[in-house]
Amino acid sequence: MSERPVRVRYAPSPTGPQHLGGVRTALYNYLFARKYNGTFIIRIEDTDQTRFVPGAEEYMLDALNWCGITYDEGPGKDRGYGPYKQSERKQMYRQYADQLLMSGHAYYAFDTANELEAMRERFKASGVAAAAYNTLTREYMKNSLVMPQDEVKARIENGEPYVIRIKMPRREEIKFHDLIRGWVSFNSSQLDDKVLFKSDGMPTYHLANVVDDYLMKITHVIRGEEWLPSAPLHVTLYNYFGWEDVMPQFAHLPLILRPDGNGKLSKRDGDRLGFPVFPLNWKDPSTGEMSIGFRERGFFPEPFVNMIALLGWHPGHVQQEIFTLDEMIHLFTIEHIGKSGARFDYEKAKWFNQEYIKKLTNSVLIEALKKILLEKGIPVPEQVVLQMICQSLKERCTFVNELYEQGYYFFEDIRDYDTSIISKKWNGKAKDHFAQLSKELASLKSFLVKDVEIAIHDFIKNNGLQNGEILPLLRIMLSGTKNGPAVYEIAAILGQERTIERMRIFQEKFPLNG
RNA sequence: GGCCCGUUGGUCAAGGGGUUAAGACGUCUCUCUUUCACGGAGAAAUCAGGGGUUCGAUUCCCCUACGGGCUACCA
Numbered sequence: 072m073s074e075r076p077v078r079v080r081y082a083p084s085p086t087g088p089q090h091l092g093g094v095r096t097a098l099y100n101y102l103f104a105r106k107y108n109g110t111f112i113i114r115i116e117d118t119d120q121t122r123f124v125p126g127a128e129e130y131m132l133d134a135l136n137w138c139g140i141t142y143d144e145g146p147g148k149d150r151g152y153g154p155y156k157q158s159e160r161k162q163m164y165r166q167y168a169d170q171l172l173m174s175g176h177a178y179y180a181f182d183t184a185n186e187l188e189a190m191r192e193r194f195k196a197s198g199v200a201a202a203a204y205n206t207l208t209r210e211y212m213k214n215s216l217v218m219p220q221d222e223v224k225a226r227i228e229n230g231e232p233y234v235i236r237i238k239m240p241r242r243e244e245i246k247f248h249d250l251i252r253g254w255v256s257f258n259s260s261q262l263d264d265k266v267l268f269k270s271d272g273m274p275t276y277h278l279a280n281v282v283d284d285y286l287m288k289i290t291h292v293i294r295g296e297e298w299l300p301s302a303p304l305h306v307t308l309y310n311y312f313g314w315e316d317v318m319p320q321f322a323h324l325p326l327i328l329r330p331d332g333n334g335k336l337s338k339r340d341g342d343r344l345g346f347p348v349f350p351l352n353w354k355d356p357s358t359g360e361m362s363i364g365f366r367e368r369g370f371f372p373e374p375f376v377n378m379i380a381l382l383g384w385h386p387g388h389v390q391q392e393i394f395t396l397d398e399m400i401h402l403f404t405i406e407h408i409g410k411s412g413a414r415f416d417y418e419k420a421k422w423f424n425q426e427y428i429k430k431l432t433n434s435v436l437i438e439a440l441k442k443i444l445l446e447k448g449i450p451v452p453e454q455v456v457l458q459m460i461c462q463s464l465k466e467r468c469t470f471v472n473e474l475y476e477q478g479y480y481f482f483e484d485i486r487d488y489d490t491s492i493i494s495k496k497w498n499g500k501a502k503d504h505f506a507q508l509s510k511e512l513a514s515l516k517s518f519l520v521k522d523v524e525i526a527i528h529d530f531i532k533n534n535g536l537q538n539g540e541i542l543p544l545l546r547i548m549l550s551g552t553k554n555g556p557a558v559y560e561i562a563a564i565l566g567q568e569r570t571i572e573r574m575r576i577f578q579e580k581f582p583l584n585g
Numbered sequence: 586g587g588c589c590c591g592u593u594g595g596u597c598a599a600g601g602g603g604u605u606a607a608g609a610c611g612u613c614u615c616u617c618u619u620u621c622a623c624g625g626a627g628a629a630a631u632c633a634g635g636g637g638u639u640c641g642a643u644u645c646c647c648c649u650a651c652g653g654g655c656u657a658c659c660a
């Protein structure tokens with residue numbers, strides 16, 4: 072069976088926006104498929120209509136698209152194995168349930184929700200280990216295993232609601248080899264008779280999943296660790312159907328944990344700690360509540376994907392952390408996926424984005440900056456100026472939007488002045504010096520960074536001054552802030568006219584008490 | 586509670602019977618720049634605990650502790 076062409080799938084259910092973990096599962100499937108020239112399939116598992124959230128499916132597709140994770144088969148891309156949405160495959164599942172019914176591996180059950188609840192209470196009270204519908208308890212319940220044939224028939228004909236449950240073997244060891252965890256074994260006596268087919272005519276995840284994986288010729292099931300406990304059920308299903316020889320190999324991924332405290336990462340953590348957990352913005356259709364996405368926060372897809380890939384996977388000996396998608400495809404192996412859950416670290420996530428920005432060509436940044444300015448209705452300076460701004464700011468930015476936030480004074484008037492320097496250094500003597508410096512700057516024929524730098528240095532030297540007497544104040548005059556690029560760069564970007572202008576405005580605003 | 590999975594610095598992690606136990610993020614120090622950032626040089630910080638096996642365990646086995654997942658007519 073290892074000779075079968077690799078076919079893997081990412082199978083989300085549209086019950087809400089997918090977060091980091093979902094994207095990572097999709098990514099690993101994608102990397103695996105690409106690495107082995109296989110097929111990456113997306114299948115929508117929407118068998119539970121009650122939990123359906125409008126927009127969730129589109130969101131997932133958009134998010135994957137943003138990440139550059141492309142799929143070969145899936146919604147809108149039928150290659151003969153479709154449809155790829157379980158609600159559209161509804162009619163296909165019943166026959167498989169019937170097959171199990173016929174072979175005695177499944178049975179009808181008529182218990183109501185209340186009766187099930189009562190049973191659980193009863194067994195819990197009597198101290199029975201597993202208060203579940205299982206090999207022990209099923210003979211006390213209302214099902215086709217204990218009812219006379221004609222009663223079963225009558226109930227069904229009367230339109231009484233029923234479910235179809237799997238009949239788990241009594242006491243068998245069920246083991247399978249997990250690509251990440253090695254051999255994992257369960258005793259069937261610990262497992263319960265899960266519902267395969269619901270009273271609403273839809274299969275449950277378990278049935279649909281196994282049937283679809285079989286029909287779609289899936290060779291490797293790469294999914295979250297939360298599925299590990301139900302894997303023996305799936306293995307049993309493969310056995311009951313007689314599909315052992317084409318059973319996919321399993322790989323159960325460790326979970327992504329919250330940065331602090333206990334438990335897995337959730338939307339709440341993002342809200343509480345102030346970072347995104349979703350790839351894109353998500354507006355909850357029922358509450359209208361908006362959650363910020365990595366994209367909107369200023370992440371580029373490349374570093375986002377890079378970061379997420381390394382949360383649980385590492386290429387081994389390789390002394391490298393920044394990878395392109397292609398590099399990851401090349402290096403990816405399931406063997407190098409870790410076994411333990413990884414805590415999400417937003418600081419590290421930011422680092423990936425920052426590294427990416429530092430390596431970005433100015434032209435890409437210029438486009439991004441232009442977009443921001445346009446959105447804000449701010450006049451866009453000429454290309455050379457944008458070029459200079461990006462060049463000076465790129466090493467200071469973690470996110471693109473900081474190009475604007477940190478350098479807003481290039482586009483708009485100074486909002487406020489940092490007074491700590493002013494109160495310390497702005498005095499009568501300084502005022503005289505700056506009046507003089509202003510004149511000298513105004514007389515410059517050329518105002519390139521280098522020209523400004525030379526002029527200022529000469530001025531300082533010729534007047535027997537210290538850098539500290541001029542530079543910090545000039546910086547405040549031109550930008551209002553203590554931080555930022557070299558003053559000469561700021562001046563050159565502003566241009567001669569505006570530089571002089573800002574020096575003048577400053578003197579007006581801070582006339583030294585009268 | 587039961588079942589299953591896991592445990593190398595604060596975080597991501599490499600390694601794997603004999604090593605000074607990599608690297609990165611973060612933190613701190615110094616340096617560059619009279620700013621911030623970048624860059625450069627350093628520092629602190631790890632094999633959960635206890636038993637085995639072995640000449641020798643971080644590495645293999647068992648137990649305990651801790652963490653996590655599952656325990657629905659949800660996926």
